[in-house]
Amino acid sequence: MHDGSGRIVVQNLTKQFGPVAAVQNLSFTVEPGSVTGFLGPNGAGKTTTLRMLLGLVTPTSGIGLINGRPFHQLGNPGRVVGAVLEAQGFHPKRSARNHLRVYAAAIGVPDSRADQVLQLVGLGAAGERRAGGFSLGMKQRLALATALLGDPQVLVLDEPANGLDPEGIAWLRTFLQSFARSGRTVLISSHLLAEVEQTVDQVVIVSRGQTMYYGALDNLRDQQQARVLVQPSDAGALVAALREDGVAGIEQLPDGRIAVAGVEAKQVADTALRAGVSIYGIQEEKADLERLFFQLTNGQYAAPAQAQYGAQAQYGAQAQYGAPAQYGQQQPPVPPAGSGYYAPPAGYQQQPGYQQPGYQPQGYQQQGYQQPPSGYHQPVAGYPQQETPPQGMPPQGTPPQGYPQQPPQAPGYQQPPQDNPYGQQQGGGLGGGA
Ligand SMILES: Nc1ncnc2c1ncn2[C@@H]1O[C@H](COP(=O)(O)OP(=O)(O)OP(=O)(O)O)[C@@H](O)[C@H]1O
Structure with missing residues (x-):
C-alpha cells in the first residue's frame, strides 16, 4: 500500500x-x-x-x-x-x-x-x-x-x-x-x-x-550578494584601478554607472581616491531575489558573455542590462523590474x-x-x-x-x-x- x-x-x-x-x-x-x-x-x-x-x-x-x-x-x-x-x-x-x-x-x-x-x-x-x-x-x-x-x-x-x-x-x-x-x-x-x-x-x-x-x-x-553602484568621473580608470586591487565583479550599467559586486562602498571609494577618479554618487544595493533567480537561470538562452553577472563579467563589453524583458525570453539579464x-x-x-x-x-x-x-x-x-x-x-x-x-x-x-x-x-x- x-x-x-x-x-x-x-x-x-x-x-x-x-x-x-x-x-x-x-x-x-x-x-x-x-x-x-x-x-x-x-x-x-x-x-x-x-x-x-x-x-x-x-x-x-x-x-x-x-x-x-x-x-x-x-x-x-x-x-x-x-x-x-x-x-x-x-x-x-x-x-x-x-x-x-x-x-x-x-x-x-x-x-x-x-x-x-x-x-x-x-x-x-x-x-x-x-x-x-x-x-x-x-x-x-x-x-x-x-x-x-x-x-x-x-x-x-x-x-x-x-x-x-x-x-x-x-x-x-x-x-x-x-x-x-x-x-x-x-x-x-x-x-x-x-x-x-x-x-x-x-x-x-x-x-x-x-x-x-x-x-x-x-x-x-x-545569500544575496550586495553590490556597489558608483557614478565615477572616469569609468575606465576606476575599473582599471579596481582590477589592480583584485576586484573582479565589475559591470558597466547602461546609465554610465559601474556595479561592483562583493565589496563595500568604502573600498570602492578608497580605490577611486587613489586613482584620482571623482565619484559623483555611490550606493550599496542589496541584490534582490529576482536578480538572483535570473543569475541562476539566465544561461539558458543568453550567450555566455551575457550570462554572467559578477566575477566573469567583462567591463567594456556590450551593456548587459538591456531593455526590460520578462524572464525566460531570449534576453540578456535585466535589473529587477520593480514593477510588473x-x-x-x-x-x-x-x-x-x-x-x-x-x-x-x-x-x-x-x-x-x-x-x-x-x-x-x-x-x-x-x-x-x-x-x-x-x-x-x-x-x-x-x-x-x-x-x-x-x-x-x-x-x-x-x-x-x-x-x-x-x-x-x-x-x-x-x-x-x-
Ligand atoms: N514532446 C516533445 N518532443 C520534443 N521536445 C519536447 C517535447 N516536449 C518538450 N520538449 C522540449 O523539452 C524542453 C523542455 O520543455 P518543457 O515544456 O518541459 O519546458 P517548460 O519549462 O515547461 O517551458 P514553458 O515554461 O515554456 O512551458 C524544451 O526544449 C521543449 O522544446
Whole structure:
C-alpha cells in the first residue's frame, strides 16, 4: 500500500526528446503541508517533469513518486492527486457547472461537489456561464476547480497564476497556503519568481533541465550578494584601478554607472581616491531575489558573455542590462523590474462572476473512483492497490538514492527538510488551515 504521506519524490528524473535533454537528473522532494515552487524559464523542463510525475510522459530514466508510488500505481488516484497542466480543454458551450458535473460523474463524486468547488475557486456566481466565454483567469479557476473535485491530497499545478489578475494571484496565494496548511501537498510551476515568491515555502529552480537551486526561499534570500553602484568621473580608470586591487565583479550599467559586486562602498571609494577618479554618487544595493533567480537561470538562452553577472563579467563589453524583458525570453539579464509584479496581461479584463472565498473544509467523502473522461489527468481507474512497494522503489521515509543532488554552479543548495515542518497530516476535509 502506498504510504499515504502525500509526499512527492522526484528522483534522478531524466527525459531526452531525441537530441533535446529536456530534464537532466532532477531530484527533489515536496513535503506535505508545504507549497513548493518549481521555477525556471520557458523550456527549462518544468512541464516535462510534471508530466512525468503524472504518468503522462515516460522518463528516460529516474522516477517520480507520489505517496511512495509512481502515479499509475496509486490505488485511488482521483483522491490522491489533482492536477492542472493547462487551463484548456473545456467544451466551449458547456457551462462551468455542467463541465464539473461531467468530471464529477467520471470520478464518482456527487453533482453537489461541482457547486462546492465552484465556490472554492470563486466562480460561484459563474456556474451557469459557458466556459467558452471565460477569460484565461476564469479558465484557470475552473481548471483548479476540476482538480479539486476528488478532494485530493496533492495538488500539482502548471503555471496556475497564468492569466490571473493581481487580485486573483493574491487569492490563489491564500488558497494554496491554506490548502497546504491543512497538511496537503502543493507543487506549482512558474517561470516568474515574483508570481510565487509570497506563496511558496521552498523552491526548485531549474534551467536547461537541471537543478540550479533547491531549498528554502529564505536561504536563497540570505545569500544575496550586495553590490556597489558608483557614478565615477572616469569609468575606465576606476575599473582599471579596481582590477589592480583584485576586484573582479565589475559591470558597466547602461546609465554610465559601474556595479561592483562583493565589496563595500568604502573600498570602492578608497580605490577611486587613489586613482584620482571623482565619484559623483555611490550606493550599496542589496541584490534582490529576482536578480538572483535570473543569475541562476539566465544561461539558458543568453550567450555566455551575457550570462554572467559578477566575477566573469567583462567591463567594456556590450551593456548587459538591456531593455526590460520578462524572464525566460531570449534576453540578456535585466535589473529587477520593480514593477510588473502580478501585472495582468495586456488587455486583460476582469470577468464578472469572481468571488474571493477562503478555502473551507468540505467534509466531503469521495464515493469511489471511476475512469475519467479523456483528457482528464487522472490515472486509470481500478488499479489494484499494492500492499508492498514494487521493486526498485526506495524505502519510504528515506531520501531517494543519490539524494541530495548537487546542482551545477548553484549557490545555496541545501538538503530539503527530512521531516514535515508542518507536523502530521491532518485528516478530514479540505482546508480549514491558516
Ligand atoms: N514532446 C516533445 N518532443 C520534443 N521536445 C519536447 C517535447 N516536449 C518538450 N520538449 C522540449 O523539452 C524542453 C523542455 O520543455 P518543457 O515544456 O518541459 O519546458 P517548460 O519549462 O515547461 O517551458 P514553458 O515554461 O515554456 O512551458 C524544451 O526544449 C521543449 O522544446
